[in-house]
Amino acid sequence: MxxxxxxxxxxxxxxxxxxxxxxxxxxxxxxxxxxxxxxxxxxxxxxxxxxxxxxxxxxxxxxxxxxxxxxxxxxxxxxxxxxxxxxxxxxxxxxxxxxxxxxxxxxxxxxxxxxxxxxxxxxxxxxxxLEKLGHLTREQRDRLRVEFEGLTPRELDILFELARGSTDREIAAKFVLSEGTVKTHLRNILKKLGARNRTQAVAHVLRKGLID
Missing domain, CATH: 3.40.50.2300 (Response regulator)
Structure with a gap:
């Protein structure tokens, strides 16, 4: 180090x-x-x-x-x-x-x-x-959907769940998907957002929703 x-x-x-x-x-x-x-x-x-x-x-x-x-x-x-x-x-x-x-x-x-x-x-x-993310207004959520229009509706749902701190298993259970499918969606999300990792992907959501 x-x-x-x-x-x-x-x-x-x-x-x-x-x-x-x-x-x-x-x-x-x-x-x-x-x-x-x-x-x-x-x-x-x-x-x-x-x-x-x-x-x-x-x-x-x-x-x-x-x-x-x-x-x-x-x-x-x-x-x-x-x-x-x-x-x-x-x-x-x-x-x-x-x-x-x-x-x-x-x-x-x-x-x-x-x-x-x-x-x-x-x-x-x-x-x-995460507390702030959970209290986004409808207007803020709508703005996020416009901001991330390159993502599919399912990818956007998964990204929001990831930002709330949900695990792959929890996301899979919520949307009735396999964990493998969730991981595939996450790889696509990272590629589309140009994020190096999940943490940066979450940062995109938090910053657009809470700071802008």
Whole structure:
């Protein structure tokens, strides 16, 4: 893992705390966004732990890293929770969003999660976003249907369920489909939206419905 933060104490503290975690190794440290991109290209880490507000813009660095190394996952660190900022991080390509005061065991879990293709977000952010999505007005829902007119009605229904936090099994049960069919629909959704993963697909829905 590459740790990117402008504060030496933060970088060295994370490295020291993770030294006792057998399956997580810190391979480098960066103190600016530009250095983070350069080191990521050089070291090819599985994960970059990126300060959202570091000099040079952590989100811009995240975009550059994901464009150059799609297999490298990015977890954004922040010192304040904001659903808007979290959406910006997701759209930049991050698959994790955590507070800087996260317990080290939880940080290790976040690293493992993104390495295994899952997203890891602070539970309060997830709760806020899903709560807002559940209270969209009819006008907002209609606008979303227009916005995503390239999707079939079934794909749109599945995308909305995904944004609500439903699992493949729950989606399959609701629409009386096999899980394999749901996965096929999800692959088509990602392709049509130009999203790298499910997290980014959900971000499209949340941002269009809640922010625009």
């Amino acid at each position: 590459l740790v990117a933060d402008d504060l030496t104490l933060v970088r060295e503290g994370i490295r020291a705390l993770l030294s006792g975690v057998d399956d997580v190794d810190v391979v480098g440290e960066a103190e600016s966004a530009d250095e983070a991109v350069a080191l990521a290209r050089k070291l090819q880490p599985d994960v970059v732990l990126m300060d959202q507000d570091m000099p040079g813009n952590g989100l811009h660095a995240t975009r550059l890293i994901k464009e150059a190394m799609s297999a490298t996952e990015v977890i954004i660190m922040t010192d304040r929770l904001s659903d808007g900022r979290a959406l910006q991080a997701i759209e930049a390509g991050a698959t994790g969003y955590v507070l800087k005061d996260i317990p080290i065991a939880s940080l290790a879990s976040a690293v493992r999660a993104v390495c295994n293709g899952r997203a890891f977000f602070h539970p309060e952010i997830t709760r806020k976003l």
